[in-house]
Amino acid sequence: MKGISNKTILITLWTLTSKEIRRFLRIWIQTLVPPAVTMSLYFVIFGSLIGPRIGEMDGFDYVQFMIPGLIMMSVITNSYANVVSSFYGVKFQKSIEELLISPMPHWVILLGFILGGVSRGVLVGIIVFCVSLIFYPEFEIANLGLTLLVLVLTAILFSLMGFINAVFADSFDDISVIPTFVLTPLIYLGGVFYSINILPELWRQVSMANPMLYVVNTFREGMLGISDVSISFSLTMISIFIFIFTSLSLYLLHKGIGIRE
Amino acid sequence: MDNFALEISDLRKVYSGGTEALKGISLKVKEGDFYALLGPNGAGKSTTIGIIGTLVTKTSGTVKIFNNDIDQNVSIAKSILGVVSQELNFSQFEKVIDIVTTQAGFYGIPKSVAKPKVEIMLKRLGLWDKRDDQARTLSGGYKRRLMIAKALIHEPKLLILDEPTAGVDIELRREMWDFLKEINNNGTTIILTTHYLEEAEQLCRNIGIIDYGEIVVDTSMKDLLRKLDVQGFVLDLEEPLKEAPNIDGFEIRLEDPLTLITAVSKKSSINNLFSELNNIGINVKSMRNESNRLEELFIEMIKK
Numbered sequence: 001m002k003g004i005s006n007k008t009i010l011i012t013l014w015t016l017t018s019k020e021i022r023r024f025l026r027i028w029i030q031t032l033v034p035p036a037v038t039m040s041l042y043f044v045i046f047g048s049l050i051g052p053r054i055g056e057m058d059g060f061d062y063v064q065f066m067i068p069g070l071i072m073m074s075v076i077t078n079s080y081a082n083v084v085s086s087f088y089g090v091k092f093q094k095s096i097e098e099l100l101i102s103p104m105p106h107w108v109i110l111l112g113f114i115l116g117g118v119s120r121g122v123l124v125g126i127i128v129f130c131v132s133l134i135f136y137p138e139f140e141i142a143n144l145g146l147t148l149l150v151l152v153l154t155a156i157l158f159s160l161m162g163f164i165n166a167v168f169a170d171s172f173d174d175i176s177v178i179p180t181f182v183l184t185p186l187i188y189l190g191g192v193f194y195s196i197n198i199l200p201e202l203w204r205q206v207s208m209a210n211p212m213l214y215v216v217n218t219f220r221e222g223m224l225g226i227s228d229v230s231i232s233f234s235l236t237m238i239s240i241f242i243f244i245f246t247s248l249s250l251y252l253l254h255k256g257i258g259i260r261e
Numbered sequence: 262m263d264n265f266a267l268e269i270s271d272l273r274k275v276y277s278g279g280t281e282a283l284k285g286i287s288l289k290v291k292e293g294d295f296y297a298l299l300g301p302n303g304a305g306k307s308t309t310i311g312i313i314g315t316l317v318t319k320t321s322g323t324v325k326i327f328n329n330d331i332d333q334n335v336s337i338a339k340s341i342l343g344v345v346s347q348e349l350n351f352s353q354f355e356k357v358i359d360i361v362t363t364q365a366g367f368y369g370i371p372k373s374v375a376k377p378k379v380e381i382m383l384k385r386l387g388l389w390d391k392r393d394d395q396a397r398t399l400s401g402g403y404k405r406r407l408m409i410a411k412a413l414i415h416e417p418k419l420l421i422l423d424e425p426t427a428g429v430d431i432e433l434r435r436e437m438w439d440f441l442k443e444i445n446n447n448g449t450t451i452i453l454t455t456h457y458l459e460e461a462e463q464l465c466r467n468i469g470i471i472d473y474g475e476i477v478v479d480t481s482m483k484d485l486l487r488k489l490d491v492q493g494f495v496l497d498l499e500e501p502l503k504e505a506p507n508i509d510g511f512e513i514r515l516e517d518p519l520t521l522i523t524a525v526s527k528k529s530s531i532n533n534l535f536s537e538l539n540n541i542g543i544n545v546k547s548m549r550n551e552s553n554r555l556e557e558l559f560i561e562m563i564k565k
Contacts, residue, residue: 004336008369015366026354094350098411101314101344102367103336261276261317 004103012104013112020116024082031082031120032127035074039128042070043135046193058195058226067132067139068220069192072154074128076187076215077179079121079155083113083162084175091166096259106253110163110246117159118152125151146231147222153238154215160245167249167258186212191220196228214238264292265325266419266450267313272322274308274474282308284474285322290467292327292418295445296452297461297482299559300471306454307347309471310423314344326419340368343417345408347424353397357388360396361410368415375414382410386440402433409437413444420444421452426460438464458559462486470559492550494531496521499544508537 024031047063057065090096099109133139141147161178169175190212196204207213214234221227252258267290274283283305290296300306311317313324315331324331329338351360358379365375383389386406391399396407405425412420422441426434434457441464445451455461461468461482468485470478478485501518511534512524525531538545 003334004340004369011369011371012367015363019363019366022359090352093352094346094348095352097314097316097344097346097350098364098367100316101339101342102364103339103369104367105336256318260315261311 003105008103009105009108012102013108013115016099016104016109016112017115017119020082020086020112021119023086024116024120031078032124035078035124036127036131039070039074039131040134042066043132047135058197060224060226061136063132063136064139064224065195065220066193067129067136068223069216070132071125071128071151071223072216072219073187073192075121075125075151075154076158076183076212078124079117080158080162080165080179080183082120083117083159084166084169084179086116087113087163087166088169088172088175091169091259100259106250110249110253113163114156114159117162118155121155121159122151125155141223142225143222145222147219149235150215150219150222150238153235153242154219157215157238157242157245160242160249163249164245164252167252169258186210187216191216191228211237211241264327265289266292266294266327267452268323268325268328269309269313270323270325272309272312272324273320274305274312274317275320282474283312283319283322286471286474286476288469288476288479290419290450290452292450293445293448294450294467295441295465296450297465297468298452298454298471299458299461299468300454304471305474306471307423310344310346310421310452310454313421314342314346315339340415341418343412343415343420345412345420345422345425347427349404349408351396351407351411354395356393357396357399357407358383358392360407361414364411365414370415378414382414386410387436402429405429405433405437409440417449419450419452423454424456425453426455426457434460492526493522493524495549496523496538496545497547499546502543506538506541506543508534511537 043063043066047066051062051066054062056062087096090099165175165178189207190210191207196207196213199207208229214229214237217227217229218231218234218238221231267288269286269288271285271287272283273281273285275281286305286309298306298309308317312319313326313331315335326338326342329341331338355363361379361382362372362375365379366372370378380389383392386409388403388406388410391403396404399407405428409422409425412422425441426437429437438460441451441453445464451464453461453465465482467481468478469476495516498519498521502515502521503518505513505515505521507513510529514522516522523534525534535545
């Protein structure tokens with residue numbers, strides 16, 4: 001099989017990725033400002049007002065304990081939202097034809113959208129971290145390498161999930177159902193605001209079945225050095241799911257499911 | 262030996278609902294040709310174009326673009342193909358210049374190289390003054406021009422246009438014709454689908470007619486038009502008439518007091534008609550074709 005050169009592939013990838021980044025930067029008031037405002041409110045209400053009454057959580061000030069969870073919540077929702085809305089948008093406007101008619105290989109199309117989602121997820125994570133420093137200036141990251149690794153892996157994982165959601169979506173309702181009714185409850189119950197050690201045994205066991213718990217706690221291990229779960233197990237599971245979702249996304253693109261007639 | 266820009270062989274498409282849109286069509290378009298693909302709505306034109314552009318998955322058959330099979334050398338095949346779709350397919354919220362520059366990037370053209378090419382293309386299509394406008398603010402005609410600019414920015418060897426002049430005014434349509442003739446003269450093979458049969462007659466050298474998923478005609482425009490036995494003419498009269506004159510060998514009807522419509526067969530001479538009319542005191546002020554000749558043939562072909 002004859003193909004196009006690596007240089008050409010790199011240019012196509014950069015074109016798509018930069019287009020995706022330009023898209024969310026162009027509408028920054030919808031994409032970058034809301035997480036900063038929402039998280040500021042969480043810090044004010046749960047951190048500064050209610051937090052002192054709660055006291056410590058796993059040996060940390062409550063506001064300090066919340067910071068990794070709130071960053072993860074922002075990263076998950078924003079990386080997912082970026083890809084699901086952007087890819088469904090190109091389907092809806094038919095501009096997906098620009099991509100499908102071009103010589104760009106399928107994996108480049110997938111990677112371009114994922115890099116767009118990761119860029120927004122990571123950027124929002126950094127913004128929320130900067131906001132958190134206003135409320136807890138003395139915060140120090142325990143393990144920068146692990147923190148960045150989990151940050152990027154999480155953004156990749158949820159960008160992939162957003163992509164698959166968009167492939168199957170036939171209406172704008174379809175792209176809001178999973179974030180509203182699946183992601184958000186799982187995130188809230190995934191240890192963002194509390195340690196599962198404070199739960200009764202039954203609910204602690206139930207919580208262990210929540211995948212968000214592993215993502216949030218692995219990130220908390222990186223930022224604070226504490227976790228309710230095994231880090232190696234979490235990283236392995238995140239990597240396995242990235243592999244599964246990548247394979248599924250490429251299969252969908254190859255078969256043209258949801259995008260070709 | 263002829264080089265073919267497009268070779269379609271035994272192409273079949275059955276949609277998931279069971280509709281057989283293409284029933285094993287075969288078609289060859291020579292390099293440098295200007296080819297018209299005509300057919301009524303739902304005949305299979307857009308499905309064929311969709312398959313060539315890989316927007317529609319085929320059920321069976323092969324498609325080659327300049328000898329590159331779209332199954333085996335898909336990237337190469339796509340890199341030399343440009344498609345102007347029937348429906349608008351660009352982001353409505355981006356600027357005109359960004360849309361065309363990004364499209365160049367999708368074909369591996371770096372921004373530094375694309376920039377001057379985009380400027381030339383936008384100027385050529387009268388879009389340069391609109392370059393910083395969001396696409397959604399453009400009028401229908403400018404949006405069609407943008408579609409053409411997008412499809413041509415990577416200088417494809419084969420350009421397929423799916424009803425490019427649908428809904429545009431006459432002036433713009435003529436401008437587009439000139440532009441398409443020019444790029445065809447410069448070596449780009451063009452395949453055109455259109456409902457304006459005058460357009461096909463004006464522009465194309467060869468023609469295919471597709472109906473119910475089958476190619477019913479694949480010939481040169483000249484050969485096809487030669488098959489037409491009868492030609493209709495509209496005669497504008499100097500003086501009004503109350504009824505149509507009766508002249509042997511000619512069918513004549515009165516459209517209105519100052520207009521006659523007549524059908525002249527190839528065997529008859531139009532000079533005879535004029536002398537007969539003169540003999541009975543009817544003076545013709547001017548004359549024109551009754552309707553597009555190709556239109557008559559087209560109706561005849563798809564009726565079969």
